[in-house]
Amino acid sequence: MGELAGDKHVKYILSVEKKKDSFESVVMEHLRLNGAYWGLTTLDLLGKLDTVDSDEVVSWILQCQHESGGFGGNIGHDPHLLYTLSAVQVLALFDKLDVLDINKVTDYIRALQNEDGSFSGDIWGEVDTRFSYCAICCLAILKRLDSINVEKAVRYIVSCKTLDGGFGCTPGAESHAGQIFCCVGALAITGSLHHIDKDLLGWWLCERQVKSGGLNGRPEKLADVCYSWWVLSSLIMIDRVHWIDKEKLIKFILDCQDTENGGISDRPDDAVDIFHTYFGVAGLSLLEYPGLKATDPAYALPVDVVNRIFFGRCST
Amino acid sequence: MADHRPVDGAGENPLAELELILESDPLIDEVGFIHPTQLASLSGEEGVDAPGPKNPRFWSRDGKLGISTEVLLPLYKEARRAFFDAVRDFRTRCGSGGDGGGGGVGCEVMKHSRALLLVSSDFGTAWNSRKLVASKEESFSMYMDELRLSELILSYSPKSDQAWSHRRWVIKRIAGQTSSLPEIIMKESELVEKIAERSKMNYRAWNHRCWLVSYMTKERVMCELKESKTWAGLHVADSSCFNYRRRLMTRILEDLCCKDGVSSVDYSFEVYQCWKDELDWDEILIKRYIGREGLWLYRRFLSLCWIRHFTTHAHSTSCNSNYIAEQTTDPSFFLDKELDLVGSSLVVQDDHFDDFQAQALYSTTYILWLAKQMPSPLEIELRQRLTARNMNDLLSEFCPNSSFLSGSSAEDTK
Numbered sequence: 170m171g172e173l174a175g176d177k178h179v180k181y182i183l184s185v186e187k188k189k190d191s192f193e194s195v196v197m198e199h200l201r202l203n204g205a206y207w208g209l210t211t212l213d214l215l216g217k218l219d220t221v222d223s224d225e226v227v228s229w230i231l232q233c234q235h236e237s238g239g240f241g242g243n244i245g246h247d248p249h250l251l252y253t254l255s256a257v258q259v260l261a262l263f264d265k266l267d268v269l270d271i272n273k274v275t276d277y278i279r280a281l282q283n284e285d286g287s288f289s290g291d292i293w294g295e296v297d298t299r300f301s302y303c304a305i306c307c308l309a310i311l312k313r314l315d316s317i318n319v320e321k322a323v324r325y326i327v328s329c330k331t332l333d334g335g336f337g338c339t340p341g342a343e344s345h346a347g348q349i350f351c352c353v354g355a356l357a358i359t360g361s362l363h364h365i366d367k368d369l370l371g372w373w374l375c376e377r378q379v380k381s382g383g384l385n386g387r388p389e390k391l392a393d394v395c396y397s398w399w400v401l402s403s404l405i406m407i408d409r410v411h412w413i414d415k416e417k418l419i420k421f422i423l424d425c426q427d428t429e430n431g432g433i434s435d436r437p438d439d440a441v442d443i444f445h446t447y448f449g450v451a452g453l454s455l456l457e458y459p460g461l462k463a464t465d466p467a468y469a470l471p472v473d474v475v476n477r478i479f480f481g482r483c484s485t
Numbered sequence: 486m487a488d489h490r491p492v493d494g495a496g497e498n499p500l501a502e503l504e505l506i507l508e509s510d511p512l513i514d515e516v517g518f519i520h521p522t523q524l525a526s527l528s529g530e531e532g533v534d535a536p537g538p539k540n541p542r543f544w545s546r547d548g549k550l551g552i553s554t555e556v557l558l559p560l561y562k563e564a565r566r567a568f569f570d571a572v573r574d575f576r577t578r579c580g581s582g583g584d585g586g587g588g589g590v591g592c593e594v595m596k597h598s599r600a601l602l603l604v605s606s607d608f609g610t611a612w613n614s615r616k617l618v619a620s621k622e623e624s625f626s627m628y629m630d631e632l633r634l635s636e637l638i639l640s641y642s643p644k645s646d647q648a649w650s651h652r653r654w655v656i657k658r659i660a661g662q663t664s665s666l667p668e669i670i671m672k673e674s675e676l677v678e679k680i681a682e683r684s685k686m687n688y689r690a691w692n693h694r695c696w697l698v699s700y701m702t703k704e705r706v707m708c709e710l711k712e713s714k715t716w717a718g719l720h721v722a723d724s725s726c727f728n729y730r731r732r733l734m735t736r737i738l739e740d741l742c743c744k745d746g747v748s749s750v751d752y753s754f755e756v757y758q759c760w761k762d763e764l765d766w767d768e769i770l771i772k773r774y775i776g777r778e779g780l781w782l783y784r785r786f787l788s789l790c791w792i793r794h795f796t797t798h799a800h801s802t803s804c805n806s807n808y809i810a811e812q813t814t815d816p817s818f819f820l821d822k823e824l825d826l827v828g829s830s831l832v833v834q835d836d837h838f839d840d841f842q843a844q845a846l847y848s849t850t851y852i853l854w855l856a857k858q859m860p861s862p863l864e865i866e867l868r869q870r871l872t873a874r875n876m877n878d879l880l881s882e883f884c885p886n887s888s889f890l891s892g893s894s895a896e897d898t899k
Contacts, residue, residue: 190558192554192557196604196605199605199607199608200607241610242609245569246609246610247609247610291609291613293613293654295650295653332731332786332789333782333785333786337692338692339692339696341695341732341735342692342695342696343688343728343731345688369857369858372854372857387686387724388724388779388782389686389722389724389779390686
């Protein structure tokens with residue numbers, strides 16, 4: 170089995186930031202804050218966050234903040250919960266949450282909760298359990314969960330449970346590993362995991378492992394490195410991770426590396442990108458691969474960062 | 486810091502050219518990015534009628550639009566600059582007392598956001614600005630234009646979350662105001678099918694179709710089930726499409742549970758028959774297409790609901806959502822039938838083909854899953870029958886690694 174090419178991945182992530190003038194990279198600029206979260210969290214898991222100028226990142230993030238308190242995906246873009254969470258997570262990585270006007274961010278998030286407990290992603294009203302996770306994770310990091318109706322938020326998430334034990338984006342929608350991560354993560358953060366039938370959900374999640382050892386996100390789909398994160402973190406949160414073959418999964422992720430130029434792709438021999446690089450490294454971290462920091466499966470941040478937030482210390 | 490670099494000898498602004506094309510042909514319903522050499526050969530076929538420039542950047546005919554991959558970057562940059570300028574003007578105008586109406590500034594926002602979305606489909610701020618302008622105008626035809634634009638974007642980016650979400654926003658806006666809603670919902674459903682044809686297992690597309698169900702009448706739901714059946718039978722690997730049927734079938738049950746007084750006995754029989762037909766049809770597909778995971782998963786759903794709602798068993802759960810239909814059958818009869826199906830699926834006819842192995846695996850997990858989910862007296866009955874048929878060894882042979890399937894609790898498997 171190959172090994173994790175950590176140094177190559179660091180180089181790759183730093184190079185993505187410089188390569189800004191191709192069409193492929195400019196069409197991603199509306200979600201640059203997500204990209205920053207993926208890239209910087211990977212660097213931190215690899216123990217190389219100090220290769221980045223934190224002041225520069227923090228000042229850019231603050232410029233992405235909208236007057237409403239939410240964050241856009243880039244400077245001048247409209248705010249959305251998806252980017253607001255990334256902004257808060259990156260600031261947490263750098264231990265710079267104190268630059269935020271916490272009341273303002275909290276007000277923005279609180280205003281997006283609907284009567285039925287669900288969350289809209291922004292003022293235009295699309296509802297999705299992904300946005301419930303963004304809101305709950307963000308407020309937990311800011312220690313302001315009490316500002317929303319948690320009970321209703323939980324009830325809405327539970328209403329999106331499917332007959333196979335998984336979760337979809339709205340009630341009646343199809344189970345999807347990404348949505349399951351969001352729902353299980355939100356339930357874990359709010360201490361509501363008892364709403365889950367762990368054996369039933371664990372069964373569905375384990376059936377995501379295909380012959381190659383990789384995980385897919387739904388039945389009949391090909392394996393994809395990003396589900397190493399979504400399926401695996403969910404399995405850990407419901408204490409059923411011993412139901413899959415970890416060795417085969419590690420091998421699958423390692424096979425998706427570009428060992429020459431760094432980066433990880435969705436499947437072996439495909440083109441790498443920052444999104445899959447993050448999910449590959451984070452997946453390996455959940456699998457306790459040597460040389461990587463541990464990751465918290467619910468907050469999707471390194472464990473030492475989460476400890477610093479909640480216990481005020483950095484345990485490395 | 487917008488770039489004004491000329492693209493080729495013509496030096497003309499690609500944004501203006503694109504917007505002119507879109508303006509002059511409102512019927513364009515498909516767009517794609519094309520390599521310059523391919524674009525040149527397409528343009529060459531036009532003949533003498535269309536002289537055109539030497540290095541064409543766009544090609545358009547019969548409602549199809551091709552954009553040269555070479556022009557994408559400058560086009561994107563120019564469109565983004567023009568778009569942000571237009572939004573700024575629009576906001577200033579709205580802020581200074583006017584309602585942004587008068588068309589003028591709103592028009593610019595619409596024009597440039599359209600061009601921008603044609604090259605960057607998930608540029609959320611551009612979609613938002615269109616919602617802002619449209620909600621100020623509140624005109625039905627403008628909302629219809631939004632559905633058309635979203636369809637155009639989906640033609641090159643069928644998974645665009647933003648484009649699908651935009652459709653739902655439009656439909657919610659017009660839902661209370663138009664008598665043509667049923668027709669619009671039907672067209673939406675057809676659109677999903679059309680896009681699903683080209684874009685397999687598209688979660689966003691099928692999710693949209695599931696969302697539409699809440700706008701359908703009872704009768705429409707039955708029609709949808711019938712009309713989408715052929716497509717489903719031809720796309721058995723697209724398990725999202727079976728999830729759509731799951732949504733429709735669930736809706737039928739919901740309608741049955743809150744009977745609104747009208748011929749409930751007839752309706753109950755109709756639903757019973759519909760469920761039975763669906764189970765039979767799924768079995769036919771399972772036998773025809775060997776080793777399809779989606780078909781077996783769909784069967785888990787159909788069978789579990791069948792047991793809960795259409796069989797008489799002493800220990801039906803007390804939860805009142807588990808409505809028992811007026812038409813019911815003996816569960817033992819049902820279990821026997823399912824065991825026959827599983828038994829025949831365990832016969833691996835040819836070791837060289839993975840399909841038969843897969844069929845055996847899926848049938849095994851199907852029956853074990855069902856055993857765990859059904860009321861416990863039935864589970865005991867099922868396990869007794871498995872033993873009587875000597876099927877236990879076969880079952881463990883086909884999923885040797887799956888400790889979670891063994892029927893023991895999670896703690897035991899540790």
